[in-house]
Amino acid sequence: MEENLKILPLPKEEWEGTVIPMRYTTEEYYDVQIERDASGFHVNMPRRRFDAPVSHYPEEYDFPDKLYQPHWEKACAWGIVEEKEGKVKMLACIETCPEEWSNRLMVTELWVHENLRRQGIGHRLMEVAKAQAVREKRRAVILETQSCNTAAIQFYEKEGFKLIGFDSCCYSNNDKERKEVRINMGYFLRAED
Numbered sequence: 001m002e003e004n005l006k007i008l009p010l011p012k013e014e015w016e017g018t019v020i021p022m023r024y025t026t027e028e029y030y031d032v033q034i035e036r037d038a039s040g041f042h043v044n045m046p047r048r049r050f051d052a053p054v055s056h057y058p059e060e061y062d063f064p065d066k067l068y069q070p071h072w073e074k075a076c077a078w079g080i081v082e083e084k085e086g087k088v089k090m091l092a093c094i095e096t097c098p099e100e101w102s103n104r105l106m107v108t109e110l111w112v113h114e115n116l117r118r119q120g121i122g123h124r125l126m127e128v129a130k131a132q133a134v135r136e137k138r139r140a141v142i143l144e145t146q147s148c149n150t151a152a153i154q155f156y157e158k159e160g161f162k163l164i165g166f167d168s169c170c171y172s173n174n175d176k177e178r179k180e181v182r183i184n185m186g187y188f189l190r191a192e193d
Contacts, residue, residue, distance in 0.1 A: 005116075007124060010077040010093060016068035018090060020111045025055040029148040029179040032168060043166075047150065050179070054148060065109055072097040072108050078128050080121065091116055094125040096132055099142070104186075105133040107143040126159050133189055140186045144170075147181040161185040 010018075030045040067077050072095070079093035095109035107129050112121045133141045142164065145152045163185060168175055170182035 005080050005091075005121065007078050007080055007092075007128060010067065010079045010081075010090075012068045012075070012077075015077060015090075018067045020065040020067065020090075020093065020109055021057075022065050022111055023055070023057045023114070024149060024151065025053050026050070026148050026150055027053050028150045029054075030150070030153070030181075030183070031179065032147055032166060032176055032181045034168065034176075045147070045166075050148075054179075056146075056148070056180075065111070067093065067095055067109065069108075074098055074100075075108060076132070077109070078125065080116075092121050092125060094129055096129050098136065098138070103138055104140045104142050105129065105136065105138045107141060110143070122155055123159065130187065130189075133187075138189065140188045142184065142186045145183050145185065146171075147183050148179050153183065153185070156185050159187065161187045 028047055028049050031048045033044045033046075035042045035044075068075050075095050075097040077093055077095040080091045082089045082091050092112040093109060094107060094111075097106050097108050098104075099106050107126075110122065110125060112125070129141055132138075141161075143156065143161070145156065147166070163183065165184040167182040167184070171180060172178065175181045
């Protein structure tokens with residue numbers, strides 16, 4: 001792998017508050033359907049196509065993704081950076097934070113620049129998080145994504161993550177109607193790890 005694509009620690013004192021330009025366009029979504037009858041709750045998530053491609057980008061939210069946000073008190077971050085003309089630019093990153101009470105490691109951020117996607121960088125970053133979980137003897141690695149980010153869901157499944165839940169009102173009171181429901185995924189470490 002090229003030297004400039006080396007994964008390095010991103011120290012908090014240098015990278016805190018760095019905005020992560022999370023952008024993606026999707027043509028599909030998982031349609032979260034929840035029904036209740038006398039026998040219980042029934043959840044179905046069929047994959048469907050949007051009428052037209054939908055794009056999401058940081059400027060549409062009041063709370064863009066950033067490294068080392070204050071609520072992730074024990075966060076750690078790694079990434080790939082490029083230095084040009086004395087300026088350092090982030091090209092990819094992963095941030096993790098332990099969830100101590102449940103002995104899980106949360107991936108709070110994962111991003112790869114559009115020009116570097118599908119080159120194995122996301123996998124390499126995820127390996128950093130999995131190795132951290134093993135070192136710290138965590139029982140699982142967890143993360144969140146959105147029901148409309150089908151490419152991310154496919155990537156996480158290839159990385160061994162499974163659906164562990166969802167939150168149908170995490171981002172707004174009409175997440176289901178907007179087709180942007182929070183999806184929780186987990187990677188379970190084996191006892192021998």
